[in-house]
Amino acid sequence: MSASMPRPGLGLQHFFQAQGIAVIGASDDVTKIGGRPVHMLIKYGYAGPIYPVNPKAGTIQGLTAYPSVRDTPTAPQLAILAVPAAATPAALRDCAARGVKAAIVLSSGFVEAGPEGAALQAELVQIAHASGMRVLGPNCLGAVNVADRLIGSFSIALEENMPPAGQVGIVSQSGNVGSHTMQSVARRGMGVSRFIATGNEADVDVADGIAALAEDPATRIILCCMETCRHAGKLIAALRMAREQGKPVIVLKIGSTEKGQAAAASHTGALTGSDAVIDAVFRRHGVLRVRSVEALIDIGHAASLLMPNRLPRTDAVTLVAASGGFGIMMADAMSEAGLTLPALAAHTQQRIREAVPTASTGNPVDASAQMSSRPDILHKMLTALLDDPAEGALILFMSLSLYSTRLRGIYLQALAQVRASHPDRLLMIISQGPADAVEQITALGIPVFASIDAAATGVAGLLRLNQRLGAAIPRDAESAAQGIDAAVFRNEFEAKRALARAGIDVPHEVIVHDAAAAVSAAEAIGYPVVLKIASEDIAHKTEAGGVALNLADAPSVRSAYARVLDNAARYAPDARIDGVLVAPMLRGGTEMIAGVSQDPVFGPVVMVGMGGIYAEVLKDVAVQTAPVSEQEALAMIRSLKMFAILDGARGQPKADIEAAARTVARLSEFAYQHRDDIAEIDMNPILLRAQGQGAVVLDALMIPRAAAVL
Numbered sequence: 041m042s043a044s045m046p047r048p049g050l051g052l053q054h055f056f057q058a059q060g061i062a063v064i065g066a067s068d069d070v071t072k073i074g075g076r077p078v079h080m081l082i083k084y085g086y087a088g089p090i091y092p093v094n095p096k097a098g099t100i101q102g103l104t105a106y107p108s109v110r111d112t113p114t115a116p117q118l119a120i121l122a123v124p125a126a127a128t129p130a131a132l133r134d135c136a137a138r139g140v141k142a143a144i145v146l147s148s149g150f151v152e153a154g155p156e157g158a159a160l161q162a163e164l165v166q167i168a169h170a171s172g173m174r175v176l177g178p179n180c181l182g183a184v185n186v187a188d189r190l191i192g193s194f195s196i197a198l199e200e201n202m203p204p205a206g207q208v209g210i211v212s213q214s215g216n217v218g219s220h221t222m223q224s225v226a227r228r229g230m231g232v233s234r235f236i237a238t239g240n241e242a243d244v245d246v247a248d249g250i251a252a253l254a255e256d257p258a259t260r261i262i263l264c265c266m267e268t269c270r271h272a273g274k275l276i277a278a279l280r281m282a283r284e285q286g287k288p289v290i291v292l293k294i295g296s297t298e299k300g301q302a303a304a305a306s307h308t309g310a311l312t313g314s315d316a317v318i319d320a321v322f323r324r325h326g327v328l329r330v331r332s333v334e335a336l337i338d339i340g341h342a343a344s345l346l347m348p349n350r351l352p353r354t355d356a357v358t359l360v361a362a363s364g365g366f367g368i369m370m371a372d373a374m375s376e377a378g379l380t381l382p383a384l385a386a387h388t389q390q391r392i393r394e395a396v397p398t399a400s401t402g403n404p405v406d407a408s409a410q411m412s413s414r415p416d417i418l419h420k421m422l423t424a425l426l427d428d429p430a431e432g433a434l435i436l437f438m439s440l441s442l443y444s445t446r447l448r449g450i451y452l453q454a455l456a457q458v459r460a461s462h463p464d465r466l467l468m469i470i471s472q473g474p475a476d477a478v479e480q481i482t483a484l485g486i487p488v489f490a491s492i493d494a495a496a497t498g499v500a501g502l503l504r505l506n507q508r509l510g511a512a513i514p515r516d517a518e519s520a521a522q523g524i525d526a527a528v529f530r531n532e533f534e535a536k537r538a539l540a541r542a543g544i545d546v547p548h549e550v551i552v553h554d555a556a557a558a559v560s561a562a563e564a565i566g567y568p569v570v571l572k573i574a575s576e577d578i579a580h581k582t583e584a585g586g587v588a589l590n591l592a593d594a595p596s597v598r599s600a601y602a603r604v605l606d607n608a609a610r611y612a613p614d615a616r617i618d619g620v621l622v623a624p625m626l627r628g629g630t631e632m633i634a635g636v637s638q639d640p641v642f643g644p645v646v647m648v649g650m651g652g653i654y655a656e657v658l659k660d661v662a663v664q665t666a667p668v669s670e671q672e673a674l675a676m677i678r679s680l681k682m683f684a685i686l687d688g689a690r691g692q693p694k695a696d697i698e699a700a701a702r703t704v705a706r707l708s709e710f711a712y713q714h715r716d717d718i719a720e721i722d723m724n725p726i727l728l729r730a731q732g733q734g735a736v737v738l739d740a741l742m743i744p745r746a747a748a749v750l
Contacts, residue, residue, distance in 0.1 A: 048278040049251025051174040052244065054142035055192060056185040056234055056256070058118035059088055062109045062140070064131050065122035065147075066092030066100045073146055074122035076194040077182075078103070084189040084202050091116055108134055115139040120182065120192050125149030128178065129163045136171035143168075144192045145177035151240055152179055161242050168243045180239025181215030184222075186232045187258060193237070197223040206231010207260035208340060211249030213238050217265045217292075217333070224337045225263070229479055230344055233258040247274035250289060254282040260347065263340050264291040265333075269318065272642045272665075279325040283513055288343055288505055289327045292336045293318060317639045320664045324672075326508040328501055338494055339501045342468070342487035350466050350485075351506035352499060356382050356432025358425055359404035366437050366492075367404030370470075373496035374435075379503075382430045391424035418454040426462045433466040433499055437492070442477040452480055459484045470495045517667050519709075521716045528742055531574040531618050532581075535740040539723070542710040544703055545736045549623040555601040559594045561622040568592045568625040571600045572739075573608045577615035579741055584611035590625050597622075626738065630686060630695050631725040634704050636666060636711035636718070638745070644715045646708040648673065648700070650682045651725045658682075666708040666715075673704035686728070695728045699735040719745040 067075035074094075078101050081090050091112040092100035099105055106112050109119060109131070119135045121128055125147050135143050150161040161178060168175040176183060182193035187205040191198060197219040203226035210225065212218025215237040222235050234256055236249045246266055251274075253259045262282055269275050282289045293315075322329045330336050343351065357379045361367040371381060381403045384392075389401035395417055400406035407421060425434050441447040458467065469481055469488045478488045489495035528538040536546040550561040551574055562569040573586030581587050585607030588600035601620055608615060631651025639645045642665045649661030662676035677683065677697055688694040703726065711721055720743040728735045 047251070048247045048274045048281070049255060050248075051142065051172075052236075052248055052252035054117045054174065055144065055176060055183040055236065055244075056190060056252075057188065058116065058142065058190060060091065060112075060114055060116035060118070061086070061088060061190070061192070062091040062093050062106075062112055062116040062119045062135075063122065064093040064109060064119055064135075066094050066105060067122075068100050070101070072122075073194045075101070076199075077120050077122070077146075077191060080191045080193075080198055081189070084191060084198075086189045086191065088190075089114065089116070109138050109140065110134055112138070117141045118190075118192060119143045121145045121147060121177075122194075123147060125153070125157060125160050125178070129160060129167065132164055132167045132173075132175070136167055136173055140173060142174045143176070144180065144182045145175060145239075145242075146180065146182060146194060147177075148179040150178045150242070161240060165242050174248075175243040176236070177239040177244075178242060181219060181237035183237070184232075184235040186234070193235070195219040195222075195237075201226075204229075204231040205258075206233060206344075207258065208232050208344060209234045209253035209256060209259035209262045210264075211236050211238070211246055211253060211262065212265035213241065213246050213267045214265055214294075215239060217294075221263060221265060221292075221333060221336065224333065225340070228337055228341045229482060230341055233260075241270060245270055245274065247271060247278040250275075251278035251281050254278065254285050254287055260287060261340055261344050262287055262289045263336055264289060265336075266291055266293050267295050269321075269641050272321075276321065276325060279322075279327060280513065283326045283509070286348065286509070288347065288509060290336060290340050290343070290501075290505070291322060291327050291329050292331075292333060293322075293329055314639060314641075316661075316663045317642055317645050317665065320645070320662075321642060323508065324514055324664060326511065326513075328505040328508065330501060334494065335497055335501065338489060338498045339505070341482075342489075342498055342502055343505065345482060345485050345487050346466065346502065350464060351509075352433050352466060352503040353506060354432050355379050355500075355503060356430050357499060358382075358384070358428065358430065358432055358434045359437070360407055360421075360425065360434065361404060361437040362407050362409055362441075363437075363439070364400070364406045366439065367406050370435065370437060370492050370495075371404050373492045374499070377496040377500040379496065379500060380432075382432065384425075385429055388424050388428040391427075392421055395420035395424065415450045415453040415457075418450060419457050422454060422458045422467075423461065426458060426465045426467070431465070433468055435468045435470065435495060435499070438469060438471040442471055443474060448477055452477070455481060455486060456484055459486060468495060468499065514672075515669075517712055519667075519713055522713045524714045524717045526744070529744045530576045531621075532572065532740055533574055533618075533621050535721075535742040536737060538742070539707070539710065539737060539740055543706045544710075544723075545699075545734055546740070547623050547626060547736055547738065549621055551619040551621055552601075553619045555598045558601045558620060558622055559597050562591065562594070562597045565622060565624050569597065570621075570623045570625050571597065571604055572621040572623065573604050574618040574621045575608065575612075575615050576618070578608060578612055584608055586611070623738075626727055626736065629727045629729040629733075632700060632728050632735075633661075633722075633724040634707055634726055635723055636707060636721040638715075638719050639665070644708070644711040644718075646673075646704060646711065648676050648680075648704045650680060650685070664708075666712040668705055668708045670698075670701045670705040673701040673708070674698070676704065677701055693730040696731050696733055696735060697728075699733075700726070700728050703735045703737070717745060719743045 065074040070079040092105040150157040218237045359370045398408045571588040634648045644666040686695040722741040
């Protein structure tokens, strides 16, 4: 975050703890946007003064109304604006003049409505910045402090009931998605601390919301519904604040940010989409991303029960069902989610057989129908499994059991006993209900998932969340941008020279301008050699016929020299030719690619992947915002689907992945230092040799930012 950028979340306390609220555009009609906030503030018992503001004054919903916020008896700290878009700037100026600290603009008709609306929104921004007042919206569903009954919203989710007060904070760019999340959280028995919907984000954005919840003592878990990130530095600072406070952030990220500049001539831009970038940012900063509202609620609910000490620590799961078929379904889903099913210890198997002689003691455990006959049998079996040294999560499937009054009692008694005897072990249930039985189980601190797939997704997500919360907080990137010599963009030779100065290994190469010099260079380098056209106007040298490989003697070099020049002239008659590059023909090892592109929000993004078809066809790449450490680069390489090839699969020699990680880290540092000048860097291929023998960049391309914009 730059020194000039305000700390995220600054001034947002007035949206949640305001001493006095003005509702501008207030109405007696509780079905109108201006009537609903007044109605709900009264209905749910907000303790501070409520000032309806309407030019007609009089009384509104039994309260004295005022023609202007300037006329209220005391200056409200919060104003809720529900007037037409065209009237909003004047109303906001009145708020600024009255000393209002924060304003919620519920009205629509701004940037989402076209140029005239965009101009009105820009006016709101100017007023906010000039006055220091924080503005939420416009076109938003506002903010709610459940415990204090402060409602700055017209959400229908609040019309009938308030959610219970609790520890879950919700921040959403979409009002409807946020309201649905708040209602779903309440239905799952969780309490809500704060709710904030940011709408058009003229001033307050999603990063401000996360930061405010990170600093809120009533909030323990942050659920976020995000469509886009507008300010990378603010978002990263907010996520760091949540991480430092030990508060998990679970994000439902929908859609993609706007794509940056075109991929131009490099492969890198095509392989680092903006959605992959936001994934990488979340991963680095301890955020768990989910793909559905259901997963957001499921994992948020489970985390609220398990924080801070019972989140999964390993990928091991032990599965129990009264049916072999359900056990197989559970095993399939857990395996597909990346979880493992370790064998049970011999003494654990013996204890299970003692409790249930007909049980199958593999993993999954087929406990048979006898499991449900008596609570002492169920208790013995669950105790044996929770005592098993594997110490993974124990997941118990119950299909119809809880719908039986008799069986419900057996299960609840056994679950209460093992929960008390094993308070630190992780036990989860799969059951669809009924709702009151599920509520009783969750009251024991045992998460319940409605389906096998939901449980698999949930356990895997909780494991990733715990791993990310436990990882070291990454250092801030602080180096100032440095200028770079424009010569590096001329051709491959100059680009590789710049990379070599950054500590990246490249072959010894020579630029020549006639066939005789090419032969001399080849003899000095040693046969076989490669000839490549050197031109800033020909990025795809192979397509242009500007590459000749495996040249073993002087005649072949002379012939190839003439050929690559002729081919280049036909391919691009007006291309500027800097000469012909003579390089050694290197063999052996495994090909990889690495590169950098510019994300429009997060800046330089580094990518690494397997070479050839693996990157281009299978999209087997990993990305992260620059700069990355060697440790982070190594983790990126290990995450590749084809990492086994580098790790010595089927008896092949292990590749020098440490050298690859060093290359990626140095590339990222170079790109970050020159982020104002370089749009893209493409290193393709990188020859990764056997362990201990290093990595060398065989081809490289750099594109200046100015050229990428054109």
